[in-house]
Amino acid sequence: MKQQVYIPSDSKRLEGELTIPKHAAGIVLFAHGSGSSRFSPRNQFVAAALHESEVGTLVFDLLTRDEAQDRENVFDIDFLAHRLCDATRWLRQKEDTRDYSFGYFGASTGAAAALMAAAQDPAIRAVVSRGGRPDLAIRYLAGVQVPTLLIVGGNDSGVIELNQASYRILRCEKSFRIVPGATHLFEEPGTLEQVAELAADWFIRHFEAPAADRVAHKPIIYSDREAAGRMLARRLMSHAHTDVVVLGIPRGGVPVARQVADALCAPLDVIVVRKLGAPYQPELGIGAVVDGNHPSTIFNRDVIDHLDVSDQYIQGEIARQLEEVRRREAAYRGGRAKLPLAGKTAIVVDDGIATGSSVRAALRGVRRQKPERLILAIPVAPAESLEALRGEADEIVCLGTPENFFAVGQFYRDFSQVSDAEVKEILAREQTVEARV
Numbered sequence: 001m002k003q004q005v006y007i008p009s010d011s012k013r014l015e016g017e018l019t020i021p022k023h024a025a026g027i028v029l030f031a032h033g034s035g036s037s038r039f040s041p042r043n044q045f046v047a048a049a050l051h052e053s054e055v056g057t058l059v060f061d062l063l064t065r066d067e068a069q070d071r072e073n074v075f076d077i078d079f080l081a082h083r084l085c086d087a088t089r090w091l092r093q094k095e096d097t098r099d100y101s102f103g104y105f106g107a108s109t110g111a112a113a114a115l116m117a118a119a120q121d122p123a124i125r126a127v128v129s130r131g132g133r134p135d136l137a138i139r140y141l142a143g144v145q146v147p148t149l150l151i152v153g154g155n156d157s158g159v160i161e162l163n164q165a166s167y168r169i170l171r172c173e174k175s176f177r178i179v180p181g182a183t184h185l186f187e188e189p190g191t192l193e194q195v196a197e198l199a200a201d202w203f204i205r206h207f208e209a210p211a212a213d214r215v216a217h218k219p220i221i222y223s224d225r226e227a228a229g230r231m232l233a234r235r236l237m238s239h240a241h242t243d244v245v246v247l248g249i250p251r252g253g254v255p256v257a258r259q260v261a262d263a264l265c266a267p268l269d270v271i272v273v274r275k276l277g278a279p280y281q282p283e284l285g286i287g288a289v290v291d292g293n294h295p296s297t298i299f300n301r302d303v304i305d306h307l308d309v310s311d312q313y314i315q316g317e318i319a320r321q322l323e324e325v326r327r328r329e330a331a332y333r334g335g336r337a338k339l340p341l342a343g344k345t346a347i348v349v350d351d352g353i354a355t356g357s358s359v360r361a362a363l364r365g366v367r368r369q370k371p372e373r374l375i376l377a378i379p380v381a382p383a384e385s386l387e388a389l390r391g392e393a394d395e396i397v398c399l400g401t402p403e404n405f406f407a408v409g410q411f412y413r414d415f416s417q418v419s420d421a422e423v424k425e426i427l428a429r430e431q432t433v434e435a436r437v
Contacts, residue, residue, distance in 0.1 A: 007060060009086040012067075016060025016087075018097075019051055023234055026101035026125060026207035027056040027091060031084050031110035031117075034074055037061060042185065042192060046105065046130070049196035053237040055203050056100065060087060062110065077136050080113035081120075088121065101125045101207045105199060112136035118146040126206035128199045131156060131184050134166035141166055147173040149202045151195055153182030175202070201238040205397070220380070220400045224414040225252060225351050228379035228399075229259025235397050236347065236377060240264045244345040245371075247271045249362055250332060251418035252408075253350035258426050260349055260377065268427065269339040271348060271366055272328050273358045274321035278303065279313055286314070288358045289321050290365035298361040332423050346371035348393070352408030353381035356389050363392040380411045 001020045006013040017038060020027065028050060030037040037043045037059045047057040062083045067073050073080075084104065091097045103126040106114030111132020118124045119140040127148045134141065134150065148170055150163045160178065167176045177198055182191035222228040244266045248257030254270060261268035276287040276297075286309055287299040297318060304314070329338070346366050353359050359376065367374055376393040383401040390396065402411070409415035 005058075005060070007087050007090050009083050012064055014061050014064070014083065014087065016058055018056070018058050019047065020056035020097070020100075021051050021054045023054050024056040024100065025054055025204055025234055026103060027058055027097060028103045028105050028128075028203055029084060029087055029091075030057065030059045031062060031080065031104055031106040031114045032108070034063075034068060034108070037110075040107075042130075043105075043107070045192055046196045046199060049193075050200055050203065053200040053204060053240075054234045055200060055207070058087065058091065062113070075109055075136070077109060077112045077116055080110060081116035081137075084113050084117040085120065088117070088124070103127065103203050103207065105130070106132050109133050109136055115144055115148065116140045118148075119143040122146060126203050128202055129163075130195050130199070131159060131186065133159070133162060135162040138166065138169065141169040142171055144170060144172050147202070147206050149175045149177065149198065151177050151179060151198055153184060153186055153191065154178050154180040155182060156184045159184060197238060204235050204238055205395075207235075220411065222379060222412050224412060225255040225418070226259055228351065228412070229256035229349075230263070231399060232256065232349070232377055232379055232397070233260045233263035235399065236260060236264060236375075239266070239345060239347070239375075242266075242345060243343070244347060245269060245339050245341055246347045246349060247362075247366060248423075249273055249348065249350040249359070250328065250423050251420065252352075254423045254426055255418060256351050256379065257349035260347065264347075266347075267339055270329070270332050270423070270427065271362045272325045272332070273362045273365075274325050275358065276314070276317045276321055278307055279309060285357060286317075288361040289318055289325065290361040291325065291368070295322060296361055296364040296368060298357050298364070300357060328420075331420065332427055334424060334428055336427075341366065341369040341371040343370070343372050345373040345375065347375045347377050349377050351379065352411065353378055353385050353389075354405075354408055356381070356385040360389060360392055363389070367392075380408065381405075 003018050005016045005018045030043050047059050062080050104114035105128045107130045111129035114127050115134055116137040118127050122145040124146045127146050129150045152160050152163045179191050179194045181188050186192040246257050246261040246266050246268050248254035248270050250270050273288055273290045275285045278284040278286050286303050289297045374393050375395045377397040380400045381398050382405040
């Protein structure tokens with residue numbers, strides 16, 4: 001959906017362009033220092049990149065044409081922030097936009113206005129500054145609670161130092177990125193593309209699930225694994241068409257991973273994990289093992305000590321499960337070699353996490369294959385399980401962390417068992433598409 005809009009603020013009507021992709025994860029409001037966002041080619045470029053990542057935008061003029069002629073208005077941060085707050089309020093009052101999450105993308109003095117507005121509105125999900133002057137909002141920086149990304153050109157001397165000083169004051173989740181070779185306007189080839197990629201990743205990471213998939217404040221209930229995979233893919237679109245490999249954890253994680261791989265135009269493979277069963281109680285896990293060629297084992301020491309499980313039994317169980325890992329890997333791939341991960345971005349996908357021991361083993365097995373970046377992506381998990389996995393992945397993408405968590409299946413209407421045959425079929429179909437291998 002794309003439409004021209006007029007936003008009331010004081011006695012003025014601010015002109016803008018509102019674009020909302022079909023599956024938008026949220027809406028980003030652009031705040032441009034000169035007052036006019038609509039005619040900035042850089043803003044239009046970044047906005048188009050956000051649309052491709054399923055992020056909506058409101059590119060609008062903070063100042064009218066007459067107001068922009070007065071340079072004092074361009075540096076009146078309080079006034080610009082007031083206008084930005086009015087635009088945010090207007091979106092929240094519109095029936096078709098009020099349920100979305102909102103973020104701010106600011107440039108030059110508009111970045112200061114975005115930070116000042118965010119300090120007054122902690123419901124804003126994320127702020128990105130491109131070549132901005134956050135120092136002009138210095139009295140508000142310590143009060144910003146919103147995750148903030150500062151992007152500066154490597155050749156933008158003076159502005160780098162101002163952003164570094166502002167970064168030290170910020171107390172929120174934050175990141176400072178320098179684009180090598182870029183000057184203040186990011187006119188050098190490829191530099192604005194880097195800005196767009198960084199911004200899209202930041203916004204998608206911090207936006208909530210789309211309103212259409214939420215039921216008030218209740219946990220998300222997915223119709224099936226495919227639906228969960230499509231929603232998860234929207235949070236990962238910044239990795240589309242990059243050097244990425246998607247790895248599903250069989251069996252339930254593979255249908256989810258397939259949707260992610262399809263959306264990202266990425267190859268799909270599996271990382272096979274097997275639970276180590278307790279003596280006489282095979283359903284009770286004493287640990288997990290992964291990857292027959294590069295074994296990685298996780299132990300649940302509390303259970304092992306409680307049951308007084310012998311080392312001899314543990315080594316025997318590891319050998320048995322490694323044999324099963326090798327058998328399943330060969331069967332799932334149908335004789336095809338596993339996809340190389342060295343130097344690539346590896347995205348490990350499952351249908352959900354309960355305790356996290358199997359996922360931990362999977363992540364360690366993938367890490368041994370030396371990917372450049374390791375991402376864990378899951379539709380649902382307990383917050384404490386995610387926290388325990390923070391050090392195992394470079395990034396964790398999770399759509400929901402409900403409080404009353406008993407089992408992964410409670411968050412799916414259809415959680416029927418996935419068969420080995422289905423896993424084989426998915427991998428055979430995906431890996432024979434040569435354009436994606």
